[in-house]
Amino acid sequence: MEVTQPFHAEPFMETIEQTLLEAKTLLSVVTDNPALEARILLAYVLDTPRSYLHASPDVKLSYDQARDFENCLLRRRNNEPIAYITGSREFWSLNLSVTRDTLIPRPETELLVETILATYRHATTPIKVADLGTGSGAIGLAIAHDKPTWQVYATDVSDDALQVARKNARQCALANISFYQGNWCTALPCNGFDVIVSNPPYIAEMEWETYAEGLEFEPRDALVSGLDGLDAIRTISHSAKRYLKSAGVLLVEHGFLQGAQVRKIFAASGYGQIHSIRDLSGQERVTMGQYYP
Numbered sequence: 538m539e540v541t542q543p544f545h546a547e548p549f550m551e552t553i554e555q556t557l558l559e560a561k562t563l564l565s566v567v568t569d570n571p572a573l574e575a576r577i578l579l580a581y582v583l584d585t586p587r588s589y590l591h592a593s594p595d596v597k598l599s600y601d602q603a604r605d606f607e608n609c610l611l612r613r614r615n616n617e618p619i620a621y622i623t624g625s626r627e628f629w630s631l632n633l634s635v636t637r638d639t640l641i642p643r644p645e646t647e648l649l650v651e652t653i654l655a656t657y658r659h660a661t662t663p664i665k666v667a668d669l670g671t672g673s674g675a676i677g678l679a680i681a682h683d684k685p686t687w688q689v690y691a692t693d694v695s696d697d698a699l700q701v702a703r704k705n706a707r708q709c710a711l712a713n714i715s716f717y718q719g720n721w722c723t724a725l726p727c728n729g730f731d732v733i734v735s736n737p738p739y740i741a742e743m744e745w746e747t748y749a750e751g752l753e754f755e756p757r758d759a760l761v762s763g764l765d766g767l768d769a770i771r772t773i774s775h776s777a778k779r780y781l782k783s784a785g786v787l788l789v790e791h792g793f794l795q796g797a798q799v800r801k802i803f804a805a806s807g808y809g810q811i812h813s814i815r816d817l818s819g820q821e822r823v824t825m826g827q828y829y830p
């Protein structure tokens with residue numbers, strides 16, 4: 538049930554310690570980690586590092602701070618993800634801005650970045666990478682940050698998402714990444730890529746309702762892709778060949794039950810060396826293939 542009333546008629550100007558204690562109880566309804574979330578939200582409102590809360594338990598909140606914190610608690614109690622409330626999420630140790638126009642980058646997506654860096658760890662020449670459906674820019678920015686000599690081309694169909702990704706590139710002071718708006722590969726300004734990577738939408742339309750709890754704040758077009766969830770992967774697999782150089786690699790993230798289907802799609806598109814990679818919990822999350830013309 539949506540909570541619309543503030544928790545107190547007037548915000549209490551309590552100490553940091555009292556505020557955190559009360560917030561922990563209120564947040565325990567929506568999260569398994571209420572103490573951590575309370576600290577993240579209070580540090581955001583006070584604009585301090587989390588360590589300050591620990592060091593200053595007796596400091597009293599001002600009226601404005603107490604009111605702003607109440608608003609954050611209200612939003613979180615209504616299931617809004619914490620990243621949308623604070624406007625940021627860490628990915629590959631980069632602090633990225635996120636808005637309701639972008640997916641919140643997930644920790645499991647770091648597997649794509651790890652796989653690319655491991656595959657090209659012995660590369661002696663700079664690598665040219667395309668990140669399709671970049672959202673907040675997470676994958677492309679992580680690669681551009683780790684490999685300053687590589688060139689990253691990031692695309693998205695959403696102009697609003699690209700504005701966030703460009704802002705993140707500026708905040709991370711990265712000059713080796715550029716952004717293009719359009720439909721998957723067709724947005725790319727050139728071909729001859731060593732790597733094409735994507736975390737595309739891969740939820741089946743039928744499953745959206747069952748997944749929707751907690752995802753309803755995120756853009757549907759970033760998550761849902763046709764009847765079986767694989768429309769975007771089919772399109773990318775088919776079209777990426779024309780943009781890869783010989784022996785170039787295509788990698789996509791997918792649902793943990795979609796590995797076999799994605800390998801089939803890659804095989805039908807003519808890729809070789811096709812295999813799926815498991816995440817830390819042992820689930821197939823990434824499939825890659827190599828293109829030989």
Ligand SMILES: C[S@@+](CC[C@H](N)C(=O)[O-])C[C@H]1O[C@@H](n2cnc3c(N)ncnc32)[C@H](O)[C@@H]1O
Binds near residue numbers: 672
């Ligand atoms: C699952 S999100 C991934 C975002 C980001 N790469 C990440 O990992 O956090 C999928 C992204 O694909 C974009 N997208 C959806 N349809 C697209 C299309 N036809 N062409 C390009 N991008 C598309 C969405 O706007 C969204 O940003």
